[in-house]
Amino acid sequence: MNDDRDLKGRAAISGLGITEQGRVYGHNAAWFAAEAVRLAIEDAGLRKDEIDGLLVNPGMTSRPGATGLDLQNHLGLTDLRLLASMSCGGATAGIMVQYAALAVAHGMATHVLCVFADAPLREGRGGGAAYGVAPPAPPPGMRGLYTAFGMFGVNAQYALAARRHMGMYGTTNGHFGAIAVAQRQWAAMNPFAEQREPITIEDYHASRWIAEPLHLLDCCLVSNGGVAVIVSSAERARDLRQPPAYIWGMGQGHPGDLRRAGWDADTRSGAPLAKERAFAMAGVTVDDIDVCQLYDCYTYTVLVTLEDYGFCPKGEGGPFVAGARLAPGGALPVNTGGGQLSGYYMWGMTPLSEGVVQTRGQGGERQVAKHDVVLVTGNGGILDHHSTLLLSPHPA
Amino acid sequence: MTERAYTLPIPTADEASAPFFRGAKERRLLLLRCPQCGTWRLPGRDRCVDCWSTDEAWAEASGRGRLYTFGIMHQQYHPAFADVVPYNYAIVELEEGPRIVTNIVDCPNEALRVDMPVEAVYDDVSDETALVRFRPVG
Numbered sequence: 109m110n111d112d113r114d115l116k117g118r119a120a121i122s123g124l125g126i127t128e129q130g131r132v133y134g135h136n137a138a139w140f141a142a143e144a145v146r147l148a149i150e151d152a153g154l155r156k157d158e159i160d161g162l163l164v165n166p167g168m169t170s171r172p173g174a175t176g177l178d179l180q181n182h183l184g185l186t187d188l189r190l191l192a193s194m195s196c197g198g199a200t201a202g203i204m205v206q207y208a209a210l211a212v213a214h215g216m217a218t219h220v221l222c223v224f225a226d227a228p229l230r231e232g233r234g235g236g237a238a239y240g241v242a243p244p245a246p247p248p249g250m251r252g253l254y255t256a257f258g259m260f261g262v263n264a265q266y267a268l269a270a271r272r273h274m275g276m277y278g279t280t281n282g283h284f285g286a287i288a289v290a291q292r293q294w295a296a297m298n299p300f301a302e303q304r305e306p307i308t309i310e311d312y313h314a315s316r317w318i319a320e321p322l323h324l325l326d327c328c329l330v331s332n333g334g335v336a337v338i339v340s341s342a343e344r345a346r347d348l349r350q351p352p353a354y355i356w357g358m359g360q361g362h363p364g365d366l367r368r369a370g371w372d373a374d375t376r377s378g379a380p381l382a383k384e385r386a387f388a389m390a391g392v393t394v395d396d397i398d399v400c401q402l403y404d405c406y407t408y409t410v411l412v413t414l415e416d417y418g419f420c421p422k423g424e425g426g427p428f429v430a431g432a433r434l435a436p437g438g439a440l441p442v443n444t445g446g447g448q449l450s451g452y453y454m455w456g457m458t459p460l461s462e463g464v465v466q467t468r469g470q471g472g473e474r475q476v477a478k479h480d481v482v483l484v485t486g487n488g489g490i491l492d493h494h495s496t497l498l499l500s501p502h503p504a
Numbered sequence: 505m506t507e508r509a510y511t512l513p514i515p516t517a518d519e520a521s522a523p524f525f526r527g528a529k530e531r532r533l534l535l536l537r538c539p540q541c542g543t544w545r546l547p548g549r550d551r552c553v554d555c556w557s558t559d560e561a562w563a564e565a566s567g568r569g570r571l572y573t574f575g576i577m578h579q580q581y582h583p584a585f586a587d588v589v590p591y592n593y594a595i596v597e598l599e600e601g602p603r604i605v606t607n608i609v610d611c612p613n614e615a616l617r618v619d620m621p622v623e624a625v626y627d628d629v630s631d632e633t634a635l636v637r638f639r640p641v642g
Contacts, residue, residue: 244582245513250524250548252515256635257607259593260581267575268595275573275618317590320576366553368544368601374573 116389117504119209120345120352122219123152123338124464129452130302132332133231137169140334141179141225148336153349154219156183159338161190161217163208165200165455167226168238179223190217197488198403199360199378200224201335201456202495206358208339218344224457225334235330262405263327265490267319270408272374274321276423281321283426284407285312287442288325288449290435291404295446297436297474298462302329303450326407328448335457337464342503353467356481357390357498359383365492375423377409377487378494379416386496390481394418398478399466400440401459403487404447410434413485414442441476456486456495467499510629512584521547523562528634531626535602537563544600565600567624569638572597576613596622596638610639 125147127140135143141164149156162185164176176193179185190211194200201224208220228238246252254260273279289309295301307325315324345352361378365371387393394417402413411425419440420428434442445451445462452458463484465471480502486495517525524547527534536545538552539561551558574594580586592613597603608616609625622638629635 246515248516249518249521250546252513253605255513255582256515257593257605258512258577258582258585258588258591259575259605260577261579263579264575264577264593268573271575272573272618317576317578319578320590322575367603369597369603370601 115213116356117354118213118342119339120342120354121337121464122340122345122348122350122352123148123154124461125151125336126300126461127334129300129333130331131229135227137167137225137227138178138182140227140332141223142183144225144334144336145183145221145223148221148338151350152338154338156185159185159219159221160188161208161211161220162188163204163220163222164193165195165204165224166193167224169226169228190220196493198405198455199486199488199493199495201460202484202486202497203360205337205339205460205497206495209355209358212339212341218341220339221336222339223336224455227332228330229332238330263319263322266406266408267322269374269490270321273408273412276375277426279426281313282309283411283429284326285309286429286431287407287410287434288312290432291443291447292450293435294444294474295450298445298451301446301451302331322406328405329453331453333452333454335454335461337460351468351501353464353499353501354503355497356500357386359385359496361494362492373491375412377412377416377491379413379485382494382496383417386498390498392481392498396481397483398480399444399476399482400442401463401482401484402442403456403459403485404443404449405487407449409487410442444471444474444476459484459486463499467501469501514629514633525633528626528636533565533567533624533636534562535565535600536560544602546602546604565598569596569598569622571608571616571618571620571622572603573618574608574616592616607637608639609637
């Protein structure tokens with residue numbers, strides 16, 4: 109095998125575009141995608157004809173209209189050397205950046221746009237209604253059992269995973285709540301964040317149940333918006349307007365789910381697999397991480413991810429997050445823009461965008477002083493997909 | 505169950521799952537067991553994930569298992585469930601290995617515990633269909 113470190117610092121994130129987020133009405137996903145691209149190109153100081161690659165993660169409401177080819181033609185991007193639509197749920201943003209980094213490091217393309225946009229919210233309708241409803245009649249066969257037994261939606265599935273962790277390790281709602289409270293404190297300092305009012309642990313416990321053990325404040329927001337980043341070769345990124353966020357390490361983990369005795373897909377994610385290659389490439393250990401942007405569809409996802417990276421032993425994530433360790437001023441800054449729980453729900457683009465902000469040192473009052481190594485994770489499905497990116501302001 | 509008509513959605517068999525549904529009506533838990541390697545699986549999977557054999561044979565499982573994990577649903581996604589929220593939904597890990605979605609009955613939600621031993625009960629929800637639910641053992 110080639111030395112993993114061949115790729116360290118060869119590619120960088122050179123541009124970032126974040127549209128208005130949240131309850132922004134009157135635009136579809138394609139509009140948000142185009143707007144995010146415009147902002148990213150402006151941020152980098154590029155012209156649109158310098159873009160030669162486009163990777164798109166269509167959101168739930170994006171088809172048709174914001175797949176790779178749709179967006180290419182909508183934006184008048186011609187003669188691309190790289191184009192694809194990709195789909196690994198919330199791990200896709202990180203995964204797009206990885207393929208883009210490989211492409212620019214090896215000369216297949218020069219500046220690759222990676223885009224996510226979605227517009228599930230409709231005026232006058234709650235976030236809970238945004239992602240569709242249960243079928244009135246059960247589909248035929250075994251799939252119909254989910255309807256018959258009343259197991260609907262992603263909330264129900266993450267509740268099962270969180271409950272398994274609680275049963276195995278004694279994790280409590282108080283532990284999950286500590287994550288929600290800490291992230292809200294960070295969100296208060298992020299002008300893009302949707303939820304900036306402080307919350308207490310009492311507010312967390314008082315928030316309504318969605319699917320026990322998940323309270324409302326365990327669950328991510330639902331947002332309209334778009335985010336785009338540009339991945340460039342390190343050499344080209346240095347000539348652009350913004351300080352490059354160099355990609356030191358990258359990896360993926362897709363553990364699979366055998367759904368039978370002896371297989372644990374509920375308290376373990378793909379992070380150990382993804383971490384192994386990413387950390388080796390970067391030449392870092394968990395002790396070198398200054399800032400974490402961890403995918404947080406639910407509070408539980410943060411907890412299990414911290415364990416799987418080895419910030420604490422498996423099963424000790426609850427006590428680890430208790431208190432204010434993850435909060436502003438705590439020992440381990442996590443989700444410094446408020447994440448998806450309090451900031452905005454742009455799938456893997458939420459941790460990635462805040463990771464770029466922190467790596468550049470542009471976080472304003474929420475900027476973490478030491479940001480030499482920034483961990484950005486993505487998670488898709490029910491802990492089915494995991495992506496790791498390690499970003500740094502230093503080329504090597 | 506009660507004398508009132510059953511108002512929740514009732515699943516229907518397809519070709520791949522017909523013996524499972526027929527078995528439930530007869531108070532038997534029928535699953536697939538790979539004739540090549542002996543691995544059990546739920547119906548609806550046409551290939552053994554271990555040896556990739558597409559041979560299939562039906563076999564009767566014990567109906568015993570443990571409560572692998574569960575949730576208590578408070579949201580109403582489906583109009584038929586409006587009167588039953590909050591209700592439990594669960595994944596039971598059968599002795600033979602496969603994990604199956606179900607509800608736990610004869611147990612208050614507050615008493616549910618991860619890994620508690622459970623056994624199948626067959627709930628006649630219509631003349632044609634019995635659902636495989638589980639109850640605590642002992």
